[in-house]
Amino acid sequence: MGSGMLGSVKDRERCTGRIRRAPESFLSAEDIAAVASGRRDVLRRGFMAALGLGAASAATVARADDPDIVDPVPWSTTLGLPVAATPYGMPSRYERNLVRRQSPGLTQVGAASVAFTPLQGSFGIVTPSGLHFERHHQGWTDIDPRRHRFMVNGSSPGMVARPMVFTMDDLMRLPSVSRMHFLECGANTGMEWGNVAVPTVQYTHGMISCSEFTGVELRLLLEMCRADLSRGRFVLAEGADGSSMTRTIPMDLVMSGEVLVAWGQNGEMLRPENGYPLRLVVPGVQGVSWVKWLRRVELGDQPWGAKDESIHYVDLMPDGQHRQYTSIQEVKSVITTPSGGQALVGKGFHAISGLAWSGRGAVQRVDVSVDGGRNWRPATLQQPVMSKCLSRFVFPWTWNGERAILQSRAIDDTGHVQPTYRQLREVRGTRSIYHNNAIQSWLVEPGGEVSNVQTA
Numbered sequence: 001m002g003s004g005m006l007g008s009v010k011d012r013e014r015c016t017g018r019i020r021r022a023p024e025s026f027l028s029a030e031d032i033a034a035v036a037s038g039r040r041d042v043l044r045r046g047f048m049a050a051l052g053l054g055a056a057s058a059a060t061v062a063r064a065d066d067p068d069i070v071d072p073v074p075w076s077t078t079l080g081l082p083v084a085a086t087p088y089g090m091p092s093r094y095e096r097n098l099v100r101r102q103s104p105g106l107t108q109v110g111a112a113s114v115a116f117t118p119l120q121g122s123f124g125i126v127t128p129s130g131l132h133f134e135r136h137h138q139g140w141t142d143i144d145p146r147r148h149r150f151m152v153n154g155s156s157p158g159m160v161a162r163p164m165v166f167t168m169d170d171l172m173r174l175p176s177v178s179r180m181h182f183l184e185c186g187a188n189t190g191m192e193w194g195n196v197a198v199p200t201v202q203y204t205h206g207m208i209s210c211s212e213f214t215g216v217e218l219r220l221l222l223e224m225c226r227a228d229l230s231r232g233r234f235v236l237a238e239g240a241d242g243s244s245m246t247r248t249i250p251m252d253l254v255m256s257g258e259v260l261v262a263w264g265q266n267g268e269m270l271r272p273e274n275g276y277p278l279r280l281v282v283p284g285v286q287g288v289s290w291v292k293w294l295r296r297v298e299l300g301d302q303p304w305g306a307k308d309e310s311i312h313y314v315d316l317m318p319d320g321q322h323r324q325y326t327s328i329q330e331v332k333s334v335i336t337t338p339s340g341g342q343a344l345v346g347k348g349f350h351a352i353s354g355l356a357w358s359g360r361g362a363v364q365r366v367d368v369s370v371d372g373g374r375n376w377r378p379a380t381l382q383q384p385v386m387s388k389c390l391s392r393f394v395f396p397w398t399w400n401g402e403r404a405i406l407q408s409r410a411i412d413d414t415g416h417v418q419p420t421y422r423q424l425r426e427v428r429g430t431r432s433i434y435h436n437n438a439i440q441s442w443l444v445e446p447g448g449e450v451s452n453v454q455t456a
Protein backbone atom coordinates (compact mmCIF):
# COMPACT_ATOMS: atom_id res chain seq x y z
CA MET A 1 0.00 0.00 0.00
CA GLY A 2 1.72 3.19 -1.11
CA SER A 3 1.04 6.79 -0.13
CA GLY A 4 -0.99 7.20 -3.34
CA MET A 5 -3.70 5.11 -1.72
CA LEU A 6 -4.34 7.65 1.01
CA GLY A 7 -7.44 9.73 0.57
CA SER A 8 -10.02 11.60 2.54
CA VAL A 9 -12.94 9.74 4.01
CA LYS A 10 -16.15 11.67 3.97
CA ASP A 11 -18.42 8.69 3.98
CA ARG A 12 -19.05 7.88 7.62
CA GLU A 13 -20.18 4.39 6.82
CA ARG A 14 -21.94 2.70 9.65
CA CYS A 15 -20.84 -0.71 10.73
CA THR A 16 -22.76 -3.36 12.59
CA GLY A 17 -23.49 -1.93 15.99
CA ARG A 18 -23.16 -4.52 18.66
CA ILE A 19 -23.42 -2.41 21.74
CA ARG A 20 -25.19 -4.40 24.36
CA ARG A 21 -28.14 -2.40 25.52
CA ALA A 22 -28.44 -2.18 29.25
CA PRO A 23 -30.85 -0.32 31.48
CA GLU A 24 -29.26 1.96 34.04
CA SER A 25 -30.01 -0.36 36.89
CA PHE A 26 -28.07 -3.23 35.32
CA LEU A 27 -24.84 -4.36 36.95
CA SER A 28 -22.51 -1.63 38.09
CA ALA A 29 -18.75 -2.01 37.98
CA GLU A 30 -18.87 -2.56 41.73
CA ASP A 31 -21.44 -5.32 41.28
CA ILE A 32 -19.16 -7.01 38.74
CA ALA A 33 -16.31 -6.87 41.22
CA ALA A 34 -18.56 -8.36 43.86
CA VAL A 35 -19.63 -11.13 41.50
CA ALA A 36 -16.02 -11.86 40.65
CA SER A 37 -15.37 -12.24 44.35
CA GLY A 38 -18.19 -14.76 44.62
CA ARG A 39 -21.19 -12.75 45.84
CA ARG A 40 -23.87 -14.41 43.75
CA ASP A 41 -26.71 -12.51 45.44
CA VAL A 42 -25.41 -9.42 43.67
CA LEU A 43 -25.45 -11.19 40.33
CA ARG A 44 -29.03 -12.29 40.87
CA ARG A 45 -30.10 -8.78 41.82
CA GLY A 46 -28.40 -7.48 38.68
CA PHE A 47 -30.23 -9.84 36.36
CA MET A 48 -33.57 -9.27 38.12
CA ALA A 49 -33.02 -5.60 37.46
CA ALA A 50 -32.18 -6.28 33.84
CA LEU A 51 -35.43 -8.17 33.42
CA GLY A 52 -37.30 -5.04 34.33
CA LEU A 53 -38.10 -5.98 37.91
CA GLY A 54 -37.41 -2.64 39.47
CA ALA A 55 -35.55 -1.31 36.45
CA ALA A 56 -35.74 2.41 35.85
CA SER A 57 -35.00 2.44 32.13
CA ALA A 58 -37.00 0.25 29.79
CA ALA A 59 -35.74 0.67 26.22
CA THR A 60 -34.79 -2.97 25.75
CA VAL A 61 -36.49 -4.61 28.70
CA ALA A 62 -39.13 -7.14 27.72
CA ARG A 63 -42.62 -6.01 28.67
CA ALA A 64 -44.95 -8.36 30.50
CA ASP A 65 -47.26 -8.61 27.43
CA ASP A 66 -44.37 -8.91 24.96
CA PRO A 67 -45.72 -11.24 22.21
CA ASP A 68 -42.28 -12.68 21.68
CA ILE A 69 -42.41 -14.21 25.13
CA VAL A 70 -46.17 -14.62 25.67
CA ASP A 71 -47.25 -16.06 22.27
CA PRO A 72 -45.98 -19.18 20.50
CA VAL A 73 -43.26 -18.13 18.07
CA PRO A 74 -43.17 -19.73 14.59
CA TRP A 75 -39.81 -21.41 15.13
CA SER A 76 -41.19 -23.35 18.09
CA THR A 77 -44.31 -24.53 16.33
CA THR A 78 -43.05 -25.68 12.92
CA LEU A 79 -40.62 -28.23 11.57
CA GLY A 80 -37.10 -27.02 11.22
CA LEU A 81 -34.93 -27.39 8.17
CA PRO A 82 -33.34 -30.80 7.53
CA VAL A 83 -29.70 -31.57 8.28
CA ALA A 84 -27.23 -30.72 5.56
CA ALA A 85 -29.60 -28.18 4.01
CA THR A 86 -26.40 -26.17 3.89
CA PRO A 87 -23.57 -28.72 3.48
CA TYR A 88 -21.08 -26.03 4.40
CA GLY A 89 -22.62 -24.01 7.23
CA MET A 90 -23.03 -20.27 6.83
CA PRO A 91 -23.70 -17.46 9.34
CA SER A 92 -27.27 -16.48 10.16
CA ARG A 93 -28.91 -14.16 7.67
CA TYR A 94 -29.25 -11.69 10.53
CA GLU A 95 -25.45 -11.39 10.58
CA ARG A 96 -25.05 -10.44 6.95
CA ASN A 97 -23.84 -6.96 7.82
CA LEU A 98 -20.72 -8.44 9.38
CA VAL A 99 -18.50 -8.71 6.32
CA ARG A 100 -15.07 -7.76 5.04
CA ARG A 101 -15.13 -4.31 3.52
CA GLN A 102 -12.92 -2.18 1.32
CA SER A 103 -12.17 1.22 2.76
CA PRO A 104 -13.93 4.10 1.03
CA GLY A 105 -10.76 6.11 1.70
CA LEU A 106 -8.40 3.88 -0.28
CA THR A 107 -7.92 3.95 -4.02
CA GLN A 108 -8.25 0.51 -5.57
CA VAL A 109 -5.42 -0.26 -7.96
CA GLY A 110 -6.70 -3.12 -10.11
CA ALA A 111 -6.62 -6.34 -8.14
CA ALA A 112 -4.07 -4.86 -5.73
CA SER A 113 -6.22 -4.00 -2.78
CA VAL A 114 -7.32 -4.80 0.73
CA ALA A 115 -10.52 -5.88 2.44
CA PHE A 116 -10.68 -5.26 6.18
CA THR A 117 -11.84 -7.55 9.00
CA PRO A 118 -14.93 -6.28 10.89
CA LEU A 119 -13.29 -6.20 14.32
CA GLN A 120 -16.28 -4.29 15.74
CA GLY A 121 -18.33 -7.50 15.61
CA SER A 122 -15.72 -9.95 16.86
CA PHE A 123 -15.70 -11.90 20.11
CA GLY A 124 -12.78 -13.70 21.68
CA ILE A 125 -9.60 -13.94 19.65
CA VAL A 126 -10.34 -16.14 16.63
CA THR A 127 -11.12 -14.57 13.25
CA PRO A 128 -13.58 -16.72 11.29
CA SER A 129 -11.78 -17.74 8.10
CA GLY A 130 -14.37 -16.02 5.92
CA LEU A 131 -13.70 -12.73 7.71
CA HIS A 132 -9.89 -12.91 7.69
CA PHE A 133 -8.66 -9.69 6.06
CA GLU A 134 -7.33 -9.93 2.52
CA ARG A 135 -4.38 -8.08 1.07
CA HIS A 136 -3.33 -8.92 -2.47
CA HIS A 137 -0.67 -7.24 -4.55
CA GLN A 138 -1.93 -8.85 -7.75
CA GLY A 139 -5.27 -10.43 -7.01
CA TRP A 140 -5.94 -13.86 -5.54
CA THR A 141 -6.09 -17.23 -7.16
CA ASP A 142 -7.47 -20.69 -6.39
CA ILE A 143 -4.59 -23.03 -7.15
CA ASP A 144 -5.18 -26.71 -7.95
CA PRO A 145 -3.39 -28.38 -5.02
CA ARG A 146 -2.46 -31.36 -7.20
CA ARG A 147 -0.45 -29.02 -9.40
CA HIS A 148 1.09 -26.89 -6.68
CA ARG A 149 4.83 -27.38 -6.18
CA PHE A 150 7.09 -26.12 -3.43
CA MET A 151 10.84 -25.93 -4.00
CA VAL A 152 13.73 -25.53 -1.57
CA ASN A 153 17.06 -24.47 -3.06
CA GLY A 154 20.22 -22.48 -2.27
CA SER A 155 21.53 -19.19 -3.65
CA SER A 156 25.00 -20.65 -4.35
CA PRO A 157 26.48 -24.12 -4.86
CA GLY A 158 26.54 -26.18 -1.68
CA MET A 159 24.22 -23.85 0.24
CA VAL A 160 21.56 -26.55 -0.03
CA ALA A 161 23.20 -29.93 -0.74
CA ARG A 162 19.96 -31.61 -1.87
CA PRO A 163 17.51 -29.10 -3.41
CA MET A 164 14.00 -30.61 -3.43
CA VAL A 165 10.59 -30.07 -4.97
CA PHE A 166 7.63 -31.08 -2.79
CA THR A 167 4.03 -31.79 -3.75
CA MET A 168 1.24 -31.05 -1.26
CA ASP A 169 1.07 -34.80 -0.53
CA ASP A 170 4.80 -34.83 0.23
CA LEU A 171 4.39 -31.98 2.70
CA MET A 172 1.20 -33.08 4.41
CA ARG A 173 2.62 -36.48 5.46
CA LEU A 174 5.34 -34.72 7.48
CA PRO A 175 4.99 -34.02 11.22
CA SER A 176 2.94 -30.85 11.62
CA VAL A 177 2.15 -28.39 14.39
CA SER A 178 -0.89 -26.16 14.95
CA ARG A 179 -0.46 -22.75 16.54
CA MET A 180 -2.56 -19.65 17.00
CA HIS A 181 -1.08 -16.41 15.76
CA PHE A 182 -2.15 -12.97 14.66
CA LEU A 183 -1.35 -11.75 11.17
CA GLU A 184 -1.11 -7.95 10.84
CA CYS A 185 -0.27 -6.00 7.71
CA GLY A 186 2.54 -3.51 8.30
CA ALA A 187 0.20 -0.86 6.87
CA ASN A 188 -2.51 -1.51 9.45
CA THR A 189 -3.63 1.80 11.02
CA GLY A 190 -1.58 3.51 8.28
CA MET A 191 -4.11 6.22 7.51
CA GLU A 192 -4.01 7.43 11.09
CA TRP A 193 -0.44 8.69 10.54
CA GLY A 194 -2.02 11.46 8.50
CA ASN A 195 -4.84 11.86 11.02
CA VAL A 196 -7.34 10.83 8.37
CA ALA A 197 -9.46 9.39 11.18
CA VAL A 198 -11.37 6.80 9.19
CA PRO A 199 -14.70 6.18 10.91
CA THR A 200 -14.64 2.62 12.20
CA VAL A 201 -12.28 0.12 13.81
CA GLN A 202 -12.75 -2.02 10.72
CA TYR A 203 -10.77 0.57 8.75
CA THR A 204 -8.40 1.76 11.48
CA HIS A 205 -7.32 -1.71 12.64
CA GLY A 206 -8.99 -4.29 10.38
CA MET A 207 -5.80 -5.42 8.68
CA ILE A 208 -5.27 -7.83 11.55
CA SER A 209 -6.74 -11.28 11.95
CA CYS A 210 -5.97 -14.28 14.13
CA SER A 211 -6.16 -17.95 13.19
CA GLU A 212 -4.89 -21.36 14.15
CA PHE A 213 -2.36 -22.31 11.49
CA THR A 214 -1.23 -25.87 10.75
CA GLY A 215 1.94 -26.74 8.92
CA VAL A 216 5.45 -28.09 9.02
CA GLU A 217 8.36 -26.18 10.51
CA LEU A 218 10.47 -24.65 7.75
CA ARG A 219 13.65 -25.66 9.57
CA LEU A 220 12.66 -29.32 9.19
CA LEU A 221 12.33 -28.88 5.41
CA LEU A 222 15.73 -27.16 5.29
CA GLU A 223 17.28 -30.02 7.24
CA MET A 224 15.67 -32.55 4.87
CA CYS A 225 17.33 -30.69 2.01
CA ARG A 226 20.66 -30.74 3.85
CA ALA A 227 20.90 -26.98 4.02
CA ASP A 228 24.18 -25.47 5.22
CA LEU A 229 22.92 -23.96 8.45
CA SER A 230 26.30 -22.45 9.32
CA ARG A 231 26.45 -20.35 6.13
CA GLY A 232 22.78 -19.70 5.50
CA ARG A 233 21.73 -16.47 7.22
CA PHE A 234 18.51 -15.60 5.36
CA VAL A 235 15.81 -17.29 3.34
CA LEU A 236 13.91 -15.79 0.45
CA ALA A 237 10.24 -16.78 0.29
CA GLU A 238 8.46 -16.50 -3.05
CA GLY A 239 4.77 -16.65 -3.96
CA ALA A 240 3.20 -18.22 -7.04
CA ASP A 241 0.78 -15.35 -7.75
CA GLY A 242 1.22 -12.68 -10.39
CA SER A 243 2.94 -10.32 -7.94
CA SER A 244 5.79 -12.81 -7.37
CA MET A 245 5.86 -11.63 -3.79
CA THR A 246 9.38 -12.16 -2.47
CA ARG A 247 10.54 -11.47 1.07
CA THR A 248 13.77 -11.99 3.01
CA ILE A 249 13.38 -13.80 6.36
CA PRO A 250 16.28 -13.98 8.85
CA MET A 251 17.40 -17.52 9.68
CA ASP A 252 17.29 -16.97 13.45
CA LEU A 253 13.50 -16.75 13.14
CA VAL A 254 13.46 -19.91 11.02
CA MET A 255 15.71 -21.81 13.43
CA SER A 256 13.49 -20.84 16.38
CA GLY A 257 11.01 -23.30 14.85
CA GLU A 258 8.27 -20.67 14.70
CA VAL A 259 8.26 -20.21 10.92
CA LEU A 260 5.82 -22.66 9.33
CA VAL A 261 5.08 -23.79 5.81
CA ALA A 262 1.35 -24.00 6.44
CA TRP A 263 -1.72 -25.46 4.74
CA GLY A 264 -4.22 -25.36 7.61
CA GLN A 265 -6.27 -22.42 8.91
CA ASN A 266 -8.79 -22.86 11.70
CA GLY A 267 -9.03 -26.60 11.23
CA GLU A 268 -9.49 -26.69 7.46
CA MET A 269 -7.35 -25.92 4.44
CA LEU A 270 -6.33 -22.29 3.94
CA ARG A 271 -8.90 -20.20 2.10
CA PRO A 272 -7.88 -19.28 -1.46
CA GLU A 273 -7.77 -15.59 -0.50
CA ASN A 274 -5.34 -16.45 2.28
CA GLY A 275 -2.90 -18.48 0.19
CA TYR A 276 -4.42 -21.90 -0.57
CA PRO A 277 -2.87 -24.39 -0.64
CA LEU A 278 0.36 -23.19 1.03
CA ARG A 279 1.59 -20.08 2.82
CA LEU A 280 4.42 -19.02 5.05
CA VAL A 281 3.59 -18.28 8.70
CA VAL A 282 6.08 -15.88 10.30
CA PRO A 283 4.71 -15.17 13.79
CA GLY A 284 5.08 -11.60 15.07
CA VAL A 285 6.36 -10.34 11.72
CA GLN A 286 4.42 -7.99 9.42
CA GLY A 287 1.94 -9.64 7.07
CA VAL A 288 3.87 -9.10 3.85
CA SER A 289 6.41 -11.72 4.96
CA TRP A 290 3.66 -14.32 5.29
CA VAL A 291 4.02 -15.19 1.62
CA LYS A 292 0.84 -16.74 0.20
CA TRP A 293 0.64 -19.39 -2.52
CA LEU A 294 4.20 -20.20 -1.40
CA ARG A 295 6.18 -21.89 -4.16
CA ARG A 296 9.83 -21.51 -3.21
CA VAL A 297 12.26 -20.91 -0.37
CA GLU A 298 15.88 -20.12 -1.16
CA LEU A 299 18.68 -20.15 1.42
CA GLY A 300 21.33 -17.44 1.13
CA ASP A 301 23.90 -15.49 3.09
CA GLN A 302 22.59 -11.94 2.60
CA PRO A 303 19.26 -10.12 2.29
CA TRP A 304 17.84 -9.96 -1.23
CA GLY A 305 16.53 -6.38 -1.26
CA ALA A 306 13.54 -7.51 -3.33
CA LYS A 307 11.06 -4.95 -4.65
CA ASP A 308 8.64 -5.48 -1.78
CA GLU A 309 11.36 -4.80 0.76
CA SER A 310 13.27 -1.91 -0.83
CA ILE A 311 10.48 0.39 -1.98
CA HIS A 312 7.52 -0.90 0.00
CA TYR A 313 7.11 -1.56 3.72
CA VAL A 314 9.94 0.85 4.54
CA ASP A 315 9.65 3.57 7.18
CA LEU A 316 10.43 7.15 6.21
CA MET A 317 12.23 8.60 9.23
CA PRO A 318 12.31 12.30 10.23
CA ASP A 319 15.85 12.72 8.82
CA GLY A 320 14.62 11.64 5.38
CA GLN A 321 16.19 8.17 5.46
CA HIS A 322 14.22 5.01 4.91
CA ARG A 323 14.34 2.31 7.54
CA GLN A 324 14.26 -1.06 5.81
CA TYR A 325 13.37 -4.52 7.10
CA THR A 326 11.21 -3.35 9.97
CA SER A 327 9.59 -6.63 10.60
CA ILE A 328 8.34 -7.03 14.16
CA GLN A 329 4.79 -5.81 14.74
CA GLU A 330 5.24 -3.91 18.00
CA VAL A 331 2.93 -4.07 21.00
CA LYS A 332 -0.52 -2.64 20.21
CA SER A 333 -4.14 -2.73 21.28
CA VAL A 334 -7.51 -1.28 20.35
CA ILE A 335 -10.94 -1.11 21.95
CA THR A 336 -13.38 -2.82 19.59
CA THR A 337 -16.55 -2.35 21.68
CA PRO A 338 -17.55 0.43 21.77
CA SER A 339 -15.74 1.84 18.75
CA GLY A 340 -16.18 4.40 15.99
CA GLY A 341 -19.54 4.35 14.22
CA GLN A 342 -21.34 2.65 17.10
CA ALA A 343 -23.59 4.32 19.63
CA LEU A 344 -24.08 3.60 23.31
CA VAL A 345 -27.73 3.12 24.14
CA GLY A 346 -28.23 4.67 27.54
CA LYS A 347 -25.89 5.47 30.38
CA GLY A 348 -25.00 2.94 33.02
CA PHE A 349 -23.03 -0.25 32.70
CA HIS A 350 -21.14 -1.08 29.51
CA ALA A 351 -18.52 -3.78 29.08
CA ILE A 352 -15.58 -2.25 27.22
CA SER A 353 -13.76 -4.91 25.23
CA GLY A 354 -10.86 -5.01 22.83
CA LEU A 355 -7.85 -6.78 21.40
CA ALA A 356 -4.15 -6.59 22.28
CA TRP A 357 -1.10 -8.19 20.70
CA SER A 358 2.67 -8.03 20.36
CA GLY A 359 5.03 -9.41 17.75
CA ARG A 360 7.64 -9.85 20.48
CA GLY A 361 5.73 -12.26 22.70
CA ALA A 362 2.69 -12.37 24.93
CA VAL A 363 0.60 -9.46 26.15
CA GLN A 364 1.32 -8.93 29.82
CA ARG A 365 -1.15 -6.19 30.71
CA VAL A 366 -3.66 -3.82 29.15
CA ASP A 367 -4.65 -0.56 30.83
CA VAL A 368 -7.82 1.30 29.94
CA SER A 369 -8.54 5.02 30.30
CA VAL A 370 -12.00 6.57 30.00
CA ASP A 371 -10.73 10.16 30.34
CA GLY A 372 -8.36 10.51 27.41
CA GLY A 373 -5.29 9.10 29.13
CA ARG A 374 -5.28 10.99 32.45
CA ASN A 375 -6.12 7.98 34.55
CA TRP A 376 -5.47 4.33 33.73
CA ARG A 377 -6.77 1.15 35.29
CA PRO A 378 -5.82 -2.43 34.39
CA ALA A 379 -8.26 -4.40 32.24
CA THR A 380 -8.86 -8.13 32.67
CA LEU A 381 -7.14 -10.37 30.12
CA GLN A 382 -9.29 -13.27 29.00
CA GLN A 383 -7.60 -16.67 28.77
CA PRO A 384 -5.81 -18.01 26.87
CA VAL A 385 -3.05 -15.43 26.51
CA MET A 386 -0.57 -16.73 23.95
CA SER A 387 2.63 -15.50 22.36
CA LYS A 388 2.27 -13.55 19.09
CA CYS A 389 -1.47 -14.09 19.24
CA LEU A 390 -4.42 -11.79 19.80
CA SER A 391 -5.54 -11.43 23.41
CA ARG A 392 -8.97 -10.21 24.44
CA PHE A 393 -9.31 -7.69 27.27
CA VAL A 394 -12.45 -6.60 29.08
CA PHE A 395 -13.07 -3.63 31.32
CA PRO A 396 -16.27 -2.85 33.26
CA TRP A 397 -17.43 0.75 32.84
CA THR A 398 -20.33 2.69 34.23
CA TRP A 399 -20.98 5.57 31.87
CA ASN A 400 -22.31 8.72 33.51
CA GLY A 401 -23.66 9.99 30.18
CA GLU A 402 -20.94 12.63 29.77
CA ARG A 403 -18.30 13.11 27.08
CA ALA A 404 -15.60 10.45 27.46
CA ILE A 405 -12.45 9.44 25.58
CA LEU A 406 -11.74 5.72 25.67
CA GLN A 407 -8.21 4.41 25.20
CA SER A 408 -6.31 1.17 25.74
CA ARG A 409 -2.58 0.73 26.27
CA ALA A 410 -0.89 -2.67 26.01
CA ILE A 411 2.36 -3.80 27.61
CA ASP A 412 4.07 -7.00 26.47
CA ASP A 413 6.18 -9.52 28.34
CA THR A 414 9.39 -7.95 27.02
CA GLY A 415 8.44 -4.69 28.74
CA HIS A 416 7.49 -2.78 25.59
CA VAL A 417 4.68 -0.27 26.16
CA GLN A 418 2.29 0.93 23.46
CA PRO A 419 3.13 4.61 22.74
CA THR A 420 0.94 7.68 22.47
CA TYR A 421 0.84 9.50 19.13
CA ARG A 422 3.14 12.18 20.52
CA GLN A 423 5.72 9.60 21.62
CA LEU A 424 5.54 7.74 18.31
CA ARG A 425 5.88 10.89 16.20
CA GLU A 426 8.85 12.09 18.27
CA VAL A 427 10.82 9.10 17.03
CA ARG A 428 9.21 8.32 13.69
CA GLY A 429 8.16 11.75 12.38
CA THR A 430 4.92 12.30 10.53
CA ARG A 431 5.44 10.91 7.05
CA SER A 432 5.20 7.18 7.69
CA ILE A 433 2.60 4.80 6.33
CA TYR A 434 3.63 1.63 8.08
CA HIS A 435 4.06 0.34 11.60
CA ASN A 436 1.73 2.59 13.55
CA ASN A 437 1.13 1.05 16.98
CA ALA A 438 -0.05 4.22 18.75
CA ILE A 439 -2.82 4.34 21.32
CA GLN A 440 -6.24 4.70 19.66
CA SER A 441 -8.84 7.11 21.07
CA TRP A 442 -12.61 6.81 20.71
CA LEU A 443 -14.71 9.82 21.64
CA VAL A 444 -18.07 9.08 23.27
CA GLU A 445 -20.45 12.00 22.98
CA PRO A 446 -23.28 12.70 25.44
CA GLY A 447 -25.77 11.31 22.89
CA GLY A 448 -23.80 8.04 22.90
CA GLU A 449 -22.26 8.43 19.42
CA VAL A 450 -18.70 7.05 19.22
CA SER A 451 -16.15 8.49 16.79
CA ASN A 452 -12.47 8.35 15.94
CA VAL A 453 -10.38 11.18 17.36
CA GLN A 454 -6.67 11.69 17.85
CA THR A 455 -5.34 13.05 21.09
CA ALA A 456 -1.69 13.64 21.84
Ligand SMILES: Nc1nc2c(c(=O)[nH]1)N[C@H]1C(S)=C(S)[C@@H](COP(=O)(O)O)O[C@H]1N2
Binds near residue numbers: 244287290
Ligand atom coordinates in the same frame (compact mmCIF):
# COMPACT_ATOMS: atom_id res chain seq x y z
N1 LIG B 1 2.12 -14.23 -2.75
C1 LIG B 1 1.66 -13.19 -2.03
N2 LIG B 1 1.81 -13.24 -0.70
C2 LIG B 1 1.37 -12.23 0.06
C3 LIG B 1 0.76 -11.10 -0.53
C4 LIG B 1 0.60 -11.09 -1.94
O1 LIG B 1 0.05 -10.14 -2.52
N3 LIG B 1 1.07 -12.14 -2.65
N4 LIG B 1 0.36 -10.06 0.29
C5 LIG B 1 1.08 -9.94 1.55
C6 LIG B 1 0.59 -8.93 2.44
S1 LIG B 1 1.07 -7.33 2.12
C7 LIG B 1 -0.11 -9.25 3.57
S2 LIG B 1 -0.54 -8.06 4.69
C8 LIG B 1 -0.54 -10.62 3.81
C9 LIG B 1 -2.05 -10.66 3.92
O2 LIG B 1 -2.49 -11.97 4.14
P1 LIG B 1 -4.04 -12.29 4.04
O3 LIG B 1 -4.52 -11.81 2.69
O4 LIG B 1 -4.16 -13.74 4.25
O5 LIG B 1 -4.70 -11.50 5.16
O6 LIG B 1 -0.14 -11.51 2.82
C10 LIG B 1 1.13 -11.27 2.28
N5 LIG B 1 1.51 -12.34 1.40
Ligand SMILES: [Mo]
Binds near residue numbers: 135185186187287288
Ligand atom coordinates in the same frame (compact mmCIF):
# COMPACT_ATOMS: atom_id res chain seq x y z
MO1 LIG C 1 0.61 -6.07 3.97
